[in-house]
Amino acid sequence: MTSSRGLTRLSAHRMGAGLRAGEFSARELLDAHLSLIEAQDGALHAWVSLDFERAREAADRADTTLVAARGVSAAPRDGSTPTLDALPRLLGIPVALKDLVVTRGRPSTAGSRILESFISPYDAHIAERLDAAGAIVPGKTNMDEFAMGSSTEHSAWGPTGNPWALDRVPGGSSGGSAAAVAAYHVPLAIGTDTGGSIRQPAALTGTVGLKPTYGRVSRFGIIAFASSLDQIGPFGRDVRDTAILLGTIAGRDERDSTSAPVAVPDYAGELPSSDDEAAASLRGVRLGLPRQYFVKGMELGVEARVREAVAALADAGAEIVDVDLPHTDYGLATYYIVAPAEASANLARYDGIRFGRSVRGADVLGNYLATRGGGFGAEVKRRIMLGTYALSAGYYDAYYLKAQKVRTLLKRDFDEAFAQVDALVAPTSPTVAFPLGARLDDPVAMYLSDACTLPVNMAGLPGLSIPCGLSEGLPVGLQLIGRAWDEARLFRLGRAYEAITADAKWRTLEPTDLRALDDPATPGPMERVAIMGR
């Protein structure tokens, strides 16, 4: 019998096996997670809304399905009830949603006051997919407002702590999802990545996170930020789990015309089952090391871990090739024109007329000014201002059109690199998790957090971040970048890296501050910020 806390330490695929074998029920598994959330989230603040009752009902339904399937597997009948093997892999597995995935009848605020009282009348496509698979959603996770940020500090509901060091950020914008997975509150979570918002928090919390190819996952029901860049993706604690979650949510959906009619492989099923087989798959793989990703301002400890990881991949038989992505340095400026421009257009819908916050002014214009001025936070206003300016009369060619042309150059860099190599290997974030408040007053310093991730969004490519050790006791992420639609290769490479480092000591370590989370005297992140005098 595994203890309640022990259950939360399992991988999602091991949880799935345990449920099928009847070692524990979906309800027991859920309750183990809910009791951790209840005990710890005051100090962590990974969650912004929870619905335990609904989650327990879903877990009970999963148990009914499991019991029925076990009966059929013992004595096959007419085929109307699925056998254990035919059940969806996520049946009974807790999965967190970032707070910008709308769900019918439940709050979805995107971290913003302007959506404080918003209740969606429909479910997002991926919420439907997860429900249909029998996954259990305990609630929604904290995020930078409208996904604009790299630290989760720009949430209207206050910051989230990093389970490795509670006075540091978990990254962002999907920081709540990353922290919830790192703290074992859930084995899996959904995030979105517009410039690094899955990969950077995965790196900073020691979790696995994938930004899929643009068009891989339907965005129907995802609160929009920058529509030519946004993509939904999975967080997990290992590569196989992350692959299972992508397999559940990926694929064409006619309600999102940017979701592509491209076949979805069985990502998890195609992964090698043994470490030996996974390691052997590295032989002859050509991996590109982009010179420009070892950027100015990169911490020495981060660079050391990434270079060690590259050396380990080479030792296992991968061929490492130096490549150039010569326009990388222009990525930041390009991104910070394109993304705010698209955001300023998307966020025009918050007008106080149809849904969301509504504040009356003296006239129609006054209503807009009061509703939007008071409803949006500082970073969102900054981006709306930047985007509005870049699109305004007389500046469109100089900014937005210019940025779109440089975007072509960024994309070409990748095309040329992928003519020589199978995938690229690079750092995910130039630094480890930084202290709460450290970059809050300097937007440009905050934007630099994503220097190694945002070119990948500009080119629409998939990127996987996997943990590759610690620097100063904090996690470092290794980024694998692939050709469009080549997520399966990234998962194989990530799984191979796990196999060749299976015995590394850092893999046995749990996040340092998990113990502090259990102490009821540990202050929450808001109080910590106050104590730190920021």
Added chain:
Amino acid sequence: MPTLSRADVQHVAHLARLGLEGHELDRLEGQLNHILDQYAVLAELSTDDIEPTAQTIELENILREDVARASLTPDDALAGAPARRGDLFEVPPILGG
């Protein structure tokens, strides 16, 4: 690259329909100019012969059959409306108000 004056910042805020306080305008003036300075690097690149990229996947004109189908009910669509009259969103008058 141009520099934004306080009046420019106010003008952009008006275009964006953002009601900003004086201290917000003060901060934004400095921050926006600092960010615009970062954009200046793009002028180094000659892009005259480069086609713009608006999106990265080659999908065009995605259409569906032109048949009516179920959508949100009026009650669902109006559930979040700050003001409702019958099955309509109620808005303040914009003409002759």
